[in-house]
Amino acid sequence: MAWYEKSYRRHLADMHIEDWDPEFLRDFSPETYVENLKLAHIESPMIYLQSHVGYSYFPTASGKTHAAMTSDPSPVERLIELCHREGMSVVGYYSLIYNTWAHDAHPEWRMFDRSGKSVRERTPHYRYGFCCPNNAGYREFLKTQIDEIAARFRLEGMFYDMLFWPDLCACPACRERFLRETGREIPEKEDWQDETWLLFHRKRAEWMGEFASFAASYTKEKMPGSTVEHNFASAVAGDWHGNETEWVNDSCDYAGGDLYGDLYNHSFTAKYYLNVTKNKPFEYMTGRCVESLAKHTLTKSERALGLEVMLTAAHHGASFIIDAVDPRGTMDRRVYERIGKVFERQMPYEPLFSRGEHVEDVAVFYSTLGRYDPSGSGFDSKRSSVNAVRTLIKRHVPVGVISNAMTKPLESFGVVAAPSVAGLFPEARKGLLDYVRNGGKLYFSGAGEPGLLREFFGAELLGFTRENRTYVAPRAGYEGYFSEFNREYPMPADVKQMKTRLEKGEVLATIALPYTARDEDRFASIHSDPPGIVTEYPSVVRAAYGKGEAIWSAAPLEAFDSWQYEDIFTGFLKLLGGGACTLTTDAHEGVELVLFREEGGFLLSAVDLLSANEDVNDGSFTVSIRTGSAMQARVFPSGELLPTRYGGGCSTFRVPSLSQFLAITLS
Numbered sequence: 310m311a312w313y314e315k316s317y318r319r320h321l322a323d324m325h326i327e328d329w330d331p332e333f334l335r336d337f338s339p340e341t342y343v344e345n346l347k348l349a350h351i352e353s354p355m356i357y358l359q360s361h362v363g364y365s366y367f368p369t370a371s372g373k374t375h376a377a378m379t380s381d382p383s384p385v386e387r388l389i390e391l392c393h394r395e396g397m398s399v400v401g402y403y404s405l406i407y408n409t410w411a412h413d414a415h416p417e418w419r420m421f422d423r424s425g426k427s428v429r430e431r432t433p434h435y436r437y438g439f440c441c442p443n444n445a446g447y448r449e450f451l452k453t454q455i456d457e458i459a460a461r462f463r464l465e466g467m468f469y470d471m472l473f474w475p476d477l478c479a480c481p482a483c484r485e486r487f488l489r490e491t492g493r494e495i496p497e498k499e500d501w502q503d504e505t506w507l508l509f510h511r512k513r514a515e516w517m518g519e520f521a522s523f524a525a526s527y528t529k530e531k532m533p534g535s536t537v538e539h540n541f542a543s544a545v546a547g548d549w550h551g552n553e554t555e556w557v558n559d560s561c562d563y564a565g566g567d568l569y570g571d572l573y574n575h576s577f578t579a580k581y582y583l584n585v586t587k588n589k590p591f592e593y594m595t596g597r598c599v600e601s602l603a604k605h606t607l608t609k610s611e612r613a614l615g616l617e618v619m620l621t622a623a624h625h626g627a628s629f630i631i632d633a634v635d636p637r638g639t640m641d642r643r644v645y646e647r648i649g650k651v652f653e654r655q656m657p658y659e660p661l662f663s664r665g666e667h668v669e670d671v672a673v674f675y676s677t678l679g680r681y682d683p684s685g686s687g688f689d690s691k692r693s694s695v696n697a698v699r700t701l702i703k704r705h706v707p708v709g710v711i712s713n714a715m716t717k718p719l720e721s722f723g724v725v726a727a728p729s730v731a732g733l734f735p736e737a738r739k740g741l742l743d744y745v746r747n748g749g750k751l752y753f754s755g756a757g758e759p760g761l762l763r764e765f766f767g768a769e770l771l772g773f774t775r776e777n778r779t780y781v782a783p784r785a786g787y788e789g790y791f792s793e794f795n796r797e798y799p800m801p802a803d804v805k806q807m808k809t810r811l812e813k814g815e816v817l818a819t820i821a822l823p824y825t826a827r828d829e830d831r832f833a834s835i836h837s838d839p840p841g842i843v844t845e846y847p848s849v850v851r852a853a854y855g856k857g858e859a860i861w862s863a864a865p866l867e868a869f870d871s872w873q874y875e876d877i878f879t880g881f882l883k884l885l886g887g888g889a890c891t892l893t894t895d896a897h898e899g900v901e902l903v904l905f906r907e908e909g910g911f912l913l914s915a916v917d918l919l920s921a922n923e924d925v926n927d928g929s930f931t932v933s934i935r936t937g938s939a940m941q942a943r944v945f946p947s948g949e950l951l952p953t954r955y956g957g958g959c960s961t962f963r964v965p966s967l968s969q970f971l972a973i974t975l976s
């Protein structure tokens with residue numbers, strides 16, 4: 310069994326420390342470090358072999374050794390030995406691309422923008438130096454560093470950080486590679502209508518994937534048996550600039566990364582990792598500081614940290630807590646006591662983590678390469694997908710997140726929603742078309758995939774509206790799909806909508822516009838832009854395609870916040886899917902229910918997302934699960950029976966109380 314399969318409690322202490330002051334890392338104690346890990350019940354620590362600063366934590370010939378790590382063996386080597394003695398699986402940390410020492414020592418390796426300057430040269434006091442992954446000299450240096458690590462350490466795994474583009478690199482290596490592979494020059498400006506720009510965007514993602522493969526394959530060659538994980542956070546974190554995609558995940562034994570959004574972003578990423586990871590469990594990294602590690606002494610409460618850990622647990626993932634050492638190398642013992650208490654809450658549920666398959670009545674298709682909005686309205690695949698998942702969590706619709714790289718056949722999903730879809734890998738575009746042709750049901754929005762519009766509706770694209778505040782006006786007979794909106798009071802959409810001429814499809818709504826655009830001096834109403842002109846351009850259209858069906862909305866209504874949009878979006882999915890959910894409940898919308906199916910039963914987790922500070926819900930609710938035969942609900946792990954009745958194909962039971970987290974089994 311691989312080390313990660315039974316390792317659900319993981320840890321990292323950030324150690325991006327300089328060495329110009331002899332105090333720095335002077336008090337680093339391997340013994341205290343290990344004591345803290347034990348206090349926190351850590352099974353797998355990730356330990357720094359090097360950092361963004363660039364200094365190695367072992368004697369190196371190729372780089373620079375941190376002044377506090379020059380002994381042989383170094384304190385970090387001693388730490389790893391102590392962890393192994395305690396039976397822990399150790400992963401080594403290494404920072405790619407971000408290497409300030411290498412940037413300063415080797416100007417020829419730097420990432421440059423079009424001005425020919427690196428960000429550290431352009432920006433006063435900028436702390437991070439970036440080396441370009443396309444630079445051959447930098448790659449040779451990395452090989453030597455990996456050789457040194459392989460010769461010195463025995464590690465269960467290697468973790469490589471920063472597999473994304475922190476700068477829009479136009480260094481000689483990038484220019485040469487783009488010319489060689491495409492016959493073109495790197496485009497001068499961002500333009501999502503420009504074919505060369507789109508090609509450059511895609512190439513940067515491909516190159517990052519190829520660089521990930523370079524690092525992983527060299528590591529596996531030199532450190533046989535060691536796993537490789539690249540930080541896969543930027544597949545969700547950040548916008549198109551970073552351009553980390555599933556091509557990086559291709560080189561990861563399991564998916565994991567550090568993210569800093571709210572609990573709905575956390576849940577979204579857990580669902581995404583769950584479906585893209587090559588091996589389970591996925592790993593979700595949570596910082597112990599409030600907001601970010603920048604708040605070095607501001608620690609999350611046991612309750613808040615516990616909520617995040619239990620949300621990962623509900624998705625059967627491994628939790629990974631990130632701390633940061635003090636410059637002197639010391640750690641706050643109280644943090645480890647707190648993490649220990651949090652993990653003591655998780656431990657009884659760990660036997661569930663290797664069981665079952667996540668139930669996903671609806672799959673939200675998130676395109677990592679589609680983090681751009683060709684209309685310029687700011688609603689890209691990520692923003693719209695995260696909000697779609699938020700809505701479905703609130704409405705208790707079992708939802709999964711899928712992507713360009715699919716580990717499950719699309720046919721297994723009743724309905725697929727592709728919010729603001731753009732940047733599809735060619736095989737994924739073909740996959741979606743085949744899915745619908747063979748009977749699948751697809752909702753998608755935006756104009757980022759003209760190929761889908763042409764295929765499903767025979768659409769001719771006529772350009773975006775000038776107005777960026779537009780409306781969706783239901784046609785007569787279709788008002789029932791549009792909450793409280795009608796032709797006189799249409800649905801507002803703060804986006805430019807694509808005007809189209811369609812050959813086929815049933816038009817449910819058309820585009821309506823205000824009297825004037827925001828870039829005109831004249832206006833109708835000084836505070837607002839009420840609807841004034843109803844056009845015949847389709848805004849929502851539905852068409853059969855093969856044995857299946859597609860609904861397209863020109864405006865990403867699933868991305869907007871208000872109950873009306875939630876009603877309309879979930880209504881469209883019901884219209885496509887025919888209704889019957891695997892799970893129905895009267896639980897408060899702040900309670901997330903995560904359902905897994907296993908042979909002969911189900912596993913249900915309930916997480917109160919509003920409980921970071923205190924329990925605000927009364928905590929009782931009824932759940933009905935489409936079990937197909939009579940099943941009995943039991944609280945896990947106590948085994949307490951919950952009275953369960955069976956009827957209409959569903960087993961129904963009442964949860965008497967919920968305090969932050971609860972697990973229930975049905976069998």
Ligand SMILES: [Zn+2]
Pocket residue numbers: 419420421441442443444478479480481482483484
């Ligand atoms: Zn470059």
